[in-house]
Amino acid sequence: MSIRRIAADFPFLATFDAARAGLPGAPIDWLQAARRDGLVRFRDQSLPSRRVESWKYTDLRDLATTDFAAPDGPIGAALRERVAPIGTRNSVRLVIANGRIEPDLSRLTGLPAGVHLMPMSVALDSHTDLLKAHIARVSALDGDGLLALNAAFMMDGYVLVLDDGAQVAPTIEIVFAADGGSGPIALHPRNLIVMGQGSAATVVETHVGDGVYWSNPVSEIVMGQGASLRRYKVQQESAAAFHLAQDRVALASGAHYRGFLGAFGARLARQSVTATINGADAAFDVAGTYLLRDNQHGDITTLVDHAAGGSSSRQVYKGVLDDAARGVFQGKVAVRRDAQKTDAHQLNNALLLSDKAEIDAKPELEIYADDVKCSHGATTGDLDADALFYLQARGIDTATARRLLVSAFVKAALDEIDGEAERARFEVLVDTWLAGTDG
């Protein structure tokens, strides 16, 4: 047994054969082969231990010792009630609950021509070749056991396909809901966004749930020339949940990806993003905020691979850690030999509000081209004592003054959001979180 892996023998593994009959694409041979292949790889790799460099700061042992079962049935009424109003302002909505689409809560009509949105189970029939290629690509990736497990058990996620030149006016609202109220369950959503040349879309993903569960989503995003995607993610998993998400983004020349993450929930969360920039004038801009308290553990791990020259990337993250929360930021920018004229910038600022809070940051540059402008910065610290005093001197009590300053700190991240409505939405979430701090 290698020290680089954690043994994990989840109950749901034993029911693989029974489970896959109920998963999307049961009659499709190539998909079943891919699932079996994923299971074999997971049996080999298992979960990464902290001896694996990229998992140095995030420990999956608690995950490995939880008895997760396959999801069985729909989500409870209380959760359903909470999900119902999320993002109803937006006309297009896809709700996936316990690994299956919820038709009653979803509304897939009204999309413009050239834009196709559906759950994975439907896409396997309607866009077979696209899905086949996608699954082959993801299976070939150099991934860890989590990716392998998702390949074995992949469940309904969303598939968004935009034809060349297609532009979606309405924001697409995606909600993932998980109910582990009657015992721990494991969910492995698979999402795919394929964007034709010059297409544009805005997607908001919300993740919510109750009880103990593990959400292990894998998303692949393939952006054609000049495509533009705004993708916002609200992670509000239950306080007992594990959320381990992986995004793989590929950008062709001129493509522009703008992502924003608000990470509020889960006992243990990791958002990993790997972006490969394959063309000039492409831009990959991600930002986010992680606001954690109690014993929450939040990990953001990014790899931006500048495989082509003349491209840019920008990453800005702000974290606030209260109580015994622990934040992890690992951000790597790689510039390959021929990727001249790369412009890459990365910043992580963390604020510790408690004596027991911890931040671990590893911003990394790996540069093989000489004509580049790359930089990163990382800071951690407490609130500025001078600013605090200044506010107090104006008659503001300490708790309020602290909240104001924390809010100002976080809102600098929200400034990265390109879109009024979305910014307002995140502002409410941030304010709600801040109201729960005692300053």
Add this chain to the structure above:
Amino acid sequence: MTVMLEIKDLHAAVNGKEVLKGINLTINAGEVHAVMGPNGSGKSTLSYVLAGRDGYDVTQGSVMYKGADLIALAPEIRAREGIFLAFQYPVEIPGVAGTTFLKTAYNAIRKHRGEKELDAMQFLKLIREKQKQLDMTDEMVRRAVNVGFSGGEKKRYEMLQMAMLEPALAILDETDSGLDIDALKTVADGINALRDPGRAMLMITHYQRLLDYVVPDFVHVLAGGKIVRSGDKSLALDLEKEGYAVLGTAAA
């Protein structure tokens, strides 16, 4: 009269785009020429072509300096042969003390001329004399090259370098830009002090105000990559009154 610089039918391209489209200009020793022109007329391109900047390619024509082909020479050889470019935007070089920089340059040029290099004491004595004329303090001169300088300080530092290196041909690229009236006078005094029968100057400027203080012998108007008019100092005044618009189609 000695011919210092002779430009014939000069065509030059920047990143493959032709910017200079047939310049003819002769400058004799002792003369001060002003080249004026609107933005984008090719003024700065001309200065970079003469200094030998990478990516500024001569595609046609010739430039003779002191009777020899200039274009074949590396930028540092041109400098050592006496061409000095006062940059429009002097470059910051962090960590390199101004005195060190200038001493290295000064001795490289002396060595090229077969003269003895100056030691640190001799050099300091010399620079102190020159910096006084330009109203610069020891502290400014010792600071890292152009780092933390205001726009005016940068231009004065360029003039100090020119005074130290005593070029045969000085090219002053927009030396007046960003200067208030006092700084402009200081810089102009610095330039006038260097006027000499053995030295030629080429002033490149958008406005005529510098020419109130440094009166040129000849004025040329550059537009669309060509010299469209030449005359004496009164041409600059006409332009001031009428603007570049009067050049009409020639500028297009």
Add this chain to the structure above:
Amino acid sequence: MANISESETIGAATTERYKYGFVTDIESDTAPKGLDESTVRFISAKKDEPDWLLQWRLKAFRQWLDKADEEPTWAKVNYPKIDYQDSYYYSAPKQQETLNSLDEVDPKLLETYNKLGIPLQEQMMLAGVAVDAVFDSVSVATTFKEELSKHGVIFCPISEAVQKHPELVKKYLGSVVPVADNFFATLNSAVFTDGSFVYVPEGVRCPMELSTYFRINAAQTGQFERTLIIADKGSYVSYLEGCTAPMRDEHQLHAAVVELIALDDAEIKYSTVQNWYPGDENGKGGIYNFVTKRGACRGRNSKISWTQVETGSAITWKYPSCILQGDNSVGEFYSIAITNNFQQADTGTKMIHMGKDTKSRIISKGISAGHAESTYRGLVKVMPGATGARNFTQCDSLLIGEKCGAHTVPYIEVRNKTAQVEHEATTSKISDDQLLYCRQRGLSAEDATTLIVNGFCRQVLQELPMEFAVEAQKLVGISLEGSVG
């Protein structure tokens, strides 16, 4: 602060590739090739060590055998597996046992050090710098010992300290870098040969710079120096090491351990100009420089400052670190790492903040040219008790040419909310504008590059003692030779 002018270095960077590459033809006393327990016993016997030290070495050797699989692989360096049996672990020039004066040192050795610019004869010595000269596995001479002893400062080879000051050696040896610390440190603990020992007594400001000059001469021989510096309460010492080796086609291993201890209000300034043979322009030969250096700021208000100029070695694996235990203690790391041709450097520091109000500062300048790879790897760790800790880190990398690589791998771990940690890093090349500006003033492209790189390194160069700053600047130019054009 050294106030020096870069222009003196311009021109020095012309044709002096590696002027220290000569071999001294001298008869030597060598241990049989290979490494087993008898090698360890051989070394210990050669140095007439007490039994406790032999046992210490043997314990280390057994631990090293257990670590056979633990040769570090995490650094961004590539080299074929080292055959630890294919090397000599002890080589000493033959000369009489005890020297009454420096005049009795073998003239060949004196001449070697003259050629290296380190005269050891009294009349020629560098004023104000005491030198310990280590040749392969032994110290061959230490200058100004008497002058120093007047102040109570002990400066001698560590083998001599074992004999004369066993209580100090026993107390501090392995107390900062434990035997089991890492593969190379464990190996060093088993087979270390010579290095310097410094003890500065309470309240003494060491009256001169102390310096050790390490020379590898013998072929196929590893050098395993061990240096131990103790600054007692309220004392100050500035120590500098230099290193060179002959040009050889084979790789030679240099695995040193350096331990520094600063007690209350004490300060140690440790500077390195590392110029081991870097290998030729095709990457053949050169020293593997796998070094563990660590300082403990044990006392309140103590300070340890590391300054390194790393221009040599085929591979450098080195992280001079500070453990900031005492309240209000200070750790500093100033580094220049220049790699050219096929050199690889993975270097940086660890700053472990344990005491209250501890401060650390990291300034790292990495320059890569040719096919070289340069990595900054550093850890800033703030423990829960380190209230008021401060760190500032700045890592800048410069790439010269399109076949090299520059990497930055900082780890920041903060477990105290009052800590302020700031990290900045940039990677860029020398701008075309800067080059043109210098060339327009008459500097050649190569001189302009040297000047700009020296400017880039200034923050670190100015931390070096005056006597060595000029040499270091020249090295910058020489190391980059052939990288421009």
